[in-house]
Amino acid sequence: xxxxxxxxxxxxxxxxxxxxxxxxxxxxxxxxxxxxxxxxxxxxxxxxxxxxxxxxxxxxxxxxxxxxxxxxxxxxxxxxxxxxxxxxxxxxxxxxxxxxxxxxxxxxxxxxxxxxxxxxxxxxxxxxxxxxxxxxxxxxxxxxxxxxxxxxxxxxxxxxxxxxxxxxxxxxxxxxxxxxxxxxxxxxxxxxxxxxxxxxxxxxxxxxxxxxxxxxxxxxxxxxxxxxxxxxxxxxxxxxxxxxxxxxxxxx
Ligand SMILES: [Fe+2]
Numbered sequence: 489x490x491x492x493x494x495x496x497x498x499x500x501x502x503x504x505x506x507x508x509x510x511x512x513x514x515x516x517x518x519x520x521x522x523x524x525x526x527x528x529x530x531x532x533x534x535x536x537x538x539x540x541x542x543x544x545x546x547x548x549x550x551x552x553x554x555x556x557x558x559x560x561x562x563x564x565x566x567x568x569x570x571x572x573x574x575x576x577x578x579x580x581x582x583x584x585x586x587x588x589x590x591x592x593x594x595x596x597x598x599x600x601x602x603x604x605x606x607x608x609x610x611x612x613x614x615x616x617x618x619x620x621x622x623x624x625x626x627x628x629x630x631x632x633x634x635x636x637x638x639x640x641x642x643x644x645x646x647x648x649x650x651x652x653x654x655x656x657x658x659x660x661x662x663x664x665x666x667x668x669x670x671x672x673x674x675x676x677x678x679x680x681x682x683x684x685x686x687x688x689x690x691x692x693x694x695x696x697x698x699x700x701x702x703x704x705x706x707x708x709x710x711x712x713x714x715x716x717x718x719x720x721x722x723x724x725x726x727x728x729x730x731x732x733x734x735x736x737x738x739x740x
Contacts, residue, residue: 489524490693491717494680498528502537504684514686521691525561533569541584567594575612589723596623602630607640622648626666635669647677652696674731678716
């Protein structure tokens, strides 16, 4: 069964599921997509989605109770919008890292302009004992234009996540092309849905895994959809995922 570490199905807290009924419907579709373990990652985004961890935990407990009969294991994390003050905010307890040991934090960047000093900002977060995971780089315009702009982050071994709907082409050909390029380069540690609702932003795990399986083989598909996501939850070291032709990274 697959493990989904990025979605917005926690109700009423961001631009994802609005009500708990939508959450429960979404979780049913996740089960149908063979997702057995799921981590909600509501946005924490200053000025846009100013979510407090305490409040998110309360909503999460309510959802867990309401979804108790569904065959899916639930966890709570967050998706944090990058700012230069990331490390300081983390130290104040503003975020919810993923997994038992709270080792990994899902971080998204502006889609239009690569933030200045991002490698340094993420490095300062690492010094606090948290490892950033870069959310959906394939959807950033500057990555689509030139994947090499990720060189510094790749050299710093920042794990990266590609979205299932980018792999299937639902986000357009530029995102799909960039997703495949990053997978070719062996830069992606796991895939996740970034599902927002069961209708327009669904899980599509089965189709994405089928495509990856066909192009990169069973071992890579398993690493991306099961093995590495489990390691994130357990707080263990992530395994390298071979790119095209078994290569690690053409950047190095
Ligand atoms: Fe997201």
